[in-house]
Amino acid sequence: MLSCLQACKDDTNSGVDTDVRLTEIPFDPESFEVSSPDGFPIFEQPENNPLTVEGIDLGRHLFYDPILSRDSTMSCASCHNPELAFTDGKAFSPGVDGIEGPRSSMSLVNIGYNYRGLFWDGRVQSLEEQALLPIEDPIELHHMWDEVIQDLAQHDEYPILFRKAFGIENANQITADLATKAIAQFERILISGGNSKYNIVKFDNTDVFTDEELHGEDLFIDSGAADVIDAECSHCHHGGLFMGDDFFNNGLDSTTNFENLVDLGRGKVTGFAVDNGKFKAPTLRNIALTAPYMHDGRFATLEEVVDHYDSGGHPAPNVDQNIRSLGLSDYDKAALIDFMHTLTDTSYLYPELVTNPH
Amino acid sequence: MKQFQFFGAILIVLSCLGCKTDPDLTINFFANYDGEPLVMLKNYAYSGDDDINFSVSDFYFSDCYLTNADGDNVKITDLEFIDFSAQNKDDASALIPISRSYSDIPEDEYTTLTFSIGVNETLNATRPEDYTSDNPLSLSGHYWAAWDSYIFSKFQGTLFNDDLQDVDWLFHPGKDEVFRTFSIPIEWMFGADNTVINLHLDHKKLFVIEGDEYYDIREKPTNHDPNDLEPLIFITENIEGATSITFE
Numbered sequence: 001m002l003s004c005l006q007a008c009k010d011d012t013n014s015g016v017d018t019d020v021r022l023t024e025i026p027f028d029p030e031s032f033e034v035s036s037p038d039g040f041p042i043f044e045q046p047e048n049n050p051l052t053v054e055g056i057d058l059g060r061h062l063f064y065d066p067i068l069s070r071d072s073t074m075s076c077a078s079c080h081n082p083e084l085a086f087t088d089g090k091a092f093s094p095g096v097d098g099i100e101g102p103r104s105s106m107s108l109v110n111i112g113y114n115y116r117g118l119f120w121d122g123r124v125q126s127l128e129e130q131a132l133l134p135i136e137d138p139i140e141l142h143h144m145w146d147e148v149i150q151d152l153a154q155h156d157e158y159p160i161l162f163r164k165a166f167g168i169e170n171a172n173q174i175t176a177d178l179a180t181k182a183i184a185q186f187e188r189i190l191i192s193g194g195n196s197k198y199n200i201v202k203f204d205n206t207d208v209f210t211d212e213e214l215h216g217e218d219l220f221i222d223s224g225a226a227d228v229i230d231a232e233c234s235h236c237h238h239g240g241l242f243m244g245d246d247f248f249n250n251g252l253d254s255t256t257n258f259e260n261l262v263d264l265g266r267g268k269v270t271g272f273a274v275d276n277g278k279f280k281a282p283t284l285r286n287i288a289l290t291a292p293y294m295h296d297g298r299f300a301t302l303e304e305v306v307d308h309y310d311s312g313g314h315p316a317p318n319v320d321q322n323i324r325s326l327g328l329s330d331y332d333k334a335a336l337i338d339f340m341h342t343l344t345d346t347s348y349l350y351p352e353l354v355t356n357p358h
Numbered sequence: 359m360k361q362f363q364f365f366g367a368i369l370i371v372l373s374c375l376g377c378k379t380d381p382d383l384t385i386n387f388f389a390n391y392d393g394e395p396l397v398m399l400k401n402y403a404y405s406g407d408d409d410i411n412f413s414v415s416d417f418y419f420s421d422c423y424l425t426n427a428d429g430d431n432v433k434i435t436d437l438e439f440i441d442f443s444a445q446n447k448d449d450a451s452a453l454i455p456i457s458r459s460y461s462d463i464p465e466d467e468y469t470t471l472t473f474s475i476g477v478n479e480t481l482n483a484t485r486p487e488d489y490t491s492d493n494p495l496s497l498s499g500h501y502w503a504a505w506d507s508y509i510f511s512k513f514q515g516t517l518f519n520d521d522l523q524d525v526d527w528l529f530h531p532g533k534d535e536v537f538r539t540f541s542i543p544i545e546w547m548f549g550a551d552n553t554v555i556n557l558h559l560d561h562k563k564l565f566v567i568e569g570d571e572y573y574d575i576r577e578k579p580t581n582h583d584p585n586d587l588e589p590l591i592f593i594t595e596n597i598e599g600a601t602s603i604t605f606e
Contacts, residue, residue: 039487040487041486041487041491041496041498042487042488042489042490042491042496044490044491115491116491221503221504222504223504224504224583224584224585234502234503234504235499236499238498238499238501238503239486239487239498239499239501240487240498241498243498244499245497245498245499246499270447272447272448272451273448274398274399274413274447274448275447317399318399318413320413321413321414321514321515321516321526321527321528321580322528324526
């Protein structure tokens with residue numbers, strides 16, 4: 001497709017492969033409005049990167065394209081597979097060199113509503129900033145942005161997509177900043193939950209919870225119902241996303257001090273020892289689809305997760321006070337899991353925009 | 359010529375008066391424990407042989423205003439979220455207050471500082487999803503869906519004793535019945551050289567019953583039960599006595 005634009009090539013820069021004028025292609029981006037599922041937070045987007053149909057489309061192409069990796073074998077979707085709620089089903093994700101990263105890949109579903117720190121340790125604040133990092137990370141895509149940009153500018157299709165999304169006038173105006181803005185736009189529309197049983201029961205009123213699901217909800221939110229244990233879940237998993245807005249040590253590892261931890265988590269970001277071993281409490285939307293669990297994928301099933309919390313976890317100086325032995329019965333545990341399954345929604349709010357375009 | 363100079367001088371004076379602005383008022387929030395700066399997860403002497411630490415200390419500070427000698431109220435702020443757990447993480451950071459600055463406060467002599475802990479009934483009828491993320495009321499971790507209420511404050515930590523089992527404790531007051539407003543008498547001339555209110559919250563005094571008698575945390579270490587608000591009201595009402603004010 002780009003070949004038809006070669007006539008526009010600027011003679012003064014002939015020999016520079018990326019110098020392709022694009023002004024013949026219309027730039028008329030269409031604004032994209034998000035209608036959030038009931039109960040979700042207000043959808044927000046940065047002023048300097050508003051959603052457009054064209055921006056999302058470019059982001060979708062980039063997200064699924066192995067052109068972003070050094071040996072063109074991996075894309076963002078390699079670790080964030082739509083079939084697995086945009087995770088990879090592994091405890092640790094190998095990069096292009098086969099080296100495993102230190103943490104499990106997080107789901108990207110509803111990631112656009114995550115306004116208080118991304119990654120397990122909250123080390124970046126925006127999706128744009130986040131999308132920059134895996135490209136050059138040696139244990140992920142292990143490429144160089146300069147080379148990625150060169151590849152994109154020489155590509156048949158991408159200069160046109162960048163033109164339509166951001167109005168660049170020449171292929172040599174493609175930048176990492178624009179690429180990550182597009183990826184962030186795509187990630188922001190990965191919205192799911194409106195067709196979950198939870199939403200149907202709570203907001204559509206066209207279905208009801210089973211007795212087990214209802215009991216699981218009572219346990220989860222500490223409804224105050226008689227003879228129901230407070231499972232303390234919603235201290236960390238709350239709101240419409242069932243997600244934490246803080247970082248917690250949930251008792252995964254025993255330690256008598258703040259230093260003897262394999263992964264310092266939030267502490268490595270803040271530099272404060274009291275934050276060591278703390279991690280983000282991820283969304284439980286689609287949690288049944290995102291095994292294995294925890295930042296290191298140590299639990300293969302939700303049953304193992306519930307057993308961990310029922311046990312009270314392992315001692316450490318900064319384990320959250322809500323991590324305590326619960327005394328759940330087998331019925332309680334099963335009910336909690338049944339309730340978490342009501343948060344599953346395999347559909348997307350904008351399914352036509354989610355699929356691999358390649 | 360002298361007339362021009364005279365009118366010129368008047369114009370300068372008038373223009374200066376037009377430019378005159380009140381200084382910004384600053385409120386510094388300090389967390390202490392029995393007079394020492396409070397550091398998260400640091401142990402302090404509690405009652406008897408018990409030591410105590412705090413892992414979480416935060417609260418909504420709302421409806422704050424000053425009252426002058428004529429009884430006129432001047433609003434300072436509708437709502438702030440004060441999170442000592444995010445600030446007082448080590449000895450050095452515990453010395454640094456959480457600061458908020460406010461403009462358009464008239465220079466005057468003020469006799470009362472009023473503030474509330476929590477959110478008033480109107481705000482408490484809203485929910486986190488009603489707010490954008492820059493508003494502290496969007497914090498879903500400070501909303502208890504089962505109560506239909508914001509969590510007005512969070513205080514939690516652990517109690518230690520060489521001879522007894524460690525006890526994790528937690529108080530999360532919420533619900534309209536627990537909302538409290540405090541009016542503290544002051545004598546303060548707010549002006550160019552006096553612009554800072556320091557609010558010191560002594561966390562030990564949160565638990566004082568009377569004199570040297572303190573709340574028995576071991577007896578009831580956790581409470582976020584809407585059917586048993588008494589301990590939550592106790593902690594909340596103690597915030598008034600635990601607060602001391604200095605001025606700069």
